[in-house]
Amino acid sequence: MCTAATYKTKDFYFGRTLDYEFSYGDEITITPRNFPFKFRHTNECNSHFAMIGMAHIADGYPLYYDAMNEKGLCMAGLNFVRNAVYFEPKNGKENIAQFEFIPYILSHCDSVLQARKKLENLNITNTQFSDKLPCAQLHWIISDKDESLTVESTIDGLKVYDNPVGVLTNNPPFDIQMFMLNNYMSLSPKQPENNFGKSAELTTYSRGMGAIGLPGDLSSASRFAKVAFTKLNSVSGDSESESVSQFFHILGSVDQQRGCCEVAEGKYEITLYTSCCNADKGIYYYTTYNNHQICAVDMHKTDLDMAELTAYTPITEGKVLFQN
């Protein structure tokens, strides 16, 4: 399972948890402006916006899971198993292979508005990166400081939804996830009033009772409601450290601990990493399952006019800071 969220203070933040039972070999990858993107079915692009994000690099190509570009446009792919359908290339369409979708949008678009235009004529194709890497079944969130979209390629074609809550998890399809939020509209960070019945003498015996009914399990529908409630009610200072700290707390509300989600005999899905992009500053923050120290890579500390990728292996072991 995975969860993505946005957050706005002085700057705009975007990130995701990557929940899975194994890693493909992830690297924080900077694609500079002159890296040649040889798209499979459309014109190659040798000069474009630079981007940074988490990717698996295969044959020198950045297979991004989530990323932002230098203009502050952000995007993440999350599992959408059994619902994602990709098509053969179609005449008259901009045909983009599933694995090219993040690089294509982030190299060409400076905003969600521009991405929306690109999506009007886009067909996500079932072209595999290689025999060893079949198509991942995903749907996507595309965000900037002003708005978010959800993109789903299904049997009915490409669907583009406004995403007013700025969150995404996995199944069911996005319109159903949004509809199910109706069930939670009476939840509140404030203590509840007794609306149950006048004759029942009910008291608030604990703090936090306004959100009783907010799900806490790890299913995708439950994480959607949990993280949306947490994000929409989040309060923090607007400094970089307060904002980043709060962002990790928002996604921490749907963190997956080893042992709670068994996917095969003795195999468990865990939060392999959590990312937080400062989309205004081009900084990619992350933590990993065993490293809670927030680490960061700043895209502007590399030469963005190069043609070669720069990759950083995530620091996966944490250190305890003894004070005595």
Ligand SMILES: C[C@H](CCC(=O)NCCS(=O)(=O)O)[C@H]1CC[C@H]2[C@@H]3[C@H](O)C[C@@H]4C[C@H](O)CC[C@]4(C)[C@H]3C[C@H](O)[C@]12C
């Ligand atoms: C496994 C990841 C999604 C995690 C997730 O959503 N888990 C939820 C599990 S569940 O549904 O709720 O059961 C996805 C996100 C991005 C994916 C990767 C990216 O799409 C880039 C390439 C694409 C290639 O086609 C396959 C390898 C790959 C390197 C993908 C491997 C894997 O499918 C990734 C890493």
